[in-house]
Amino acid sequence: MMNLKERRLYRKLVFALMLMWALLFLTACTTPVVTWTIDYGTPTPAVQGAEEAATPAPLAWKRCSEQLPAELECAQMQTPMNYAAPDGPTVTLTMTRLKATDPEKRIGSLIINPGGPGGAGSDILIAQAVNG
Numbered sequence: 001m002m003n004l005k006e007r008r009l010y011r012k013l014v015f016a017l018m019l020m021w022a023l024l025f026l027t028a029c030t031t032p033v034v035t036w037t038i039d040y041g042t043p044t045p046a047v048q049g050a051e052e053a054a055t056p057a058p059l060a061w062k063r064c065s066e067q068l069p070a071e072l073e074c075a076q077m078q079t080p081m082n083y084a085a086p087d088g089p090t091v092t093l094t095m096t097r098l099k100a101t102d103p104e105k106r107i108g109s110l111i112i113n114p115g116g117p118g119g120a121g122s123d124i125l126i127a128q129a130v131n132g
Helices: 004-029 122-131
Strands: 072-080 090-098
Touching: 072 122, 090 122
Parallel strands: none
Antiparallel strands: 072 090
């Protein structure tokens, strides 16, 4: 059986361990918030009419930000919210691309849409460019 002094020491030790586990848990559950200022440029206008749909305007790719690696390029385009009504309301789509580091080994394009809601899908590509 523990005496009073040993019980107090035991309680302090248990409290300290519980506090450490709580802090560790809270630290593991938080995500660092990193923000970049990205200039996506002027949106490419939406295609007006079905006959023009086969040849949309090319995207105006440009460097996303001085804060990010130069190989990251960004662009925006407007597209109809409903292709059955091409003259109706539009939505602006924002895109980020990271070109292949070895064009000879390039095998095609990979489009990533991680879904939502939440952070921007471009964060995955930005992390790849920054972290390698």
